[in-house]
Amino acid sequence: MIDHVSIGVRDLDAATHAYERILAPLGLGLLVRRERAVGFGKRYPEFWLNQREALTAKWPDTGWHVCLRAPDDAAVRDVHAAALAAGYGDGGAPGPRQGQATRYFAAFIEDHDGNRIEAASFPRT
Numbered sequence: 001m002i003d004h005v006s007i008g009v010r011d012l013d014a015a016t017h018a019y020e021r022i023l024a025p026l027g028l029g030l031l032v033r034r035e036r037a038v039g040f041g042k043r044y045p046e047f048w049l050n051q052r053e054a055l056t057a058k059w060p061d062t063g064w065h066v067c068l069r070a071p072d073d074a075a076v077r078d079v080h081a082a083a084l085a086a087g088y089g090d091g092g093a094p095g096p097r098q099g100q101a102t103r104y105f106a107a108f109i110e111d112h113d114g115n116r117i118e119a120a121s122f123p124r125t
Contacts, residue, residue, distance in 0.1 A: 004045060005066050007115045008052035012038065015049050015111065018086035022109070023047065025078035026070055026119065055113055065091075065108065065116035072121050073105045079119040083109035091116055 009015035016038050020030055023040050028047060032039035039045025047068070070076045077094045084090060091108030097120075106120035 004039075004041075004048060006037075006048035006050050007066070007111075007113070008055045009049050009111070009113045009115075010051075010053055010055050011112075012036065012049060012051040015113070018083070018088065018111070019047075019049060021082040021086060022079055022088075022117075023068075025075040025082070026068055028068075052113075065118055067106075067118040067120050070119045070121040076105055076107050076119045076121050080107035080109060083111075083117075088112065092118075 016030070016033075019040065023029070027042055028040040029042075030038060031041050032045050036051040038049050040047045040049075047066075068079075070079065073094070080090070080094050089110035091110045092106070094107040095105065097104055097106050102123060104120050104122045106118055108116060108118045110116050
């Protein structure tokens with residue numbers, strides 16, 4: 001249903017470097033580099049970073065976040081660890097969660113621009 005997601009960042013180079021490591025466990029690599037944007041994906045850009053110098057960081061409790069599907073629990077842990085290594089905030093440690101329809105495994109991070117990113121793996125049926 002959703003083709004791609006874009007988030008704003010104040011420092012595109014720093015965010016690109018951090019997100020390269022954060023998104024790697026999900027199989028997303030840097031595919032497109034433009035002057036004011038970069039796109040990550042598997043075959044086409046699905047997750048974009050857009051340069052926004054005047055961006056004011058969002059408050060962490062706005063409720064806004066993006067959830068990215070992870071292949072397994074280990075990838076969720078790796079995303080979280082890479083984010084913490086990049087100096088990003090811990091928005092929720094890796095662990096089991098209860099969703100509306102099923103339990104799943106997830107972690108949340110908060111980048112330097114206030115973007116809240118979740119990595120989640122769901123049971124295979």
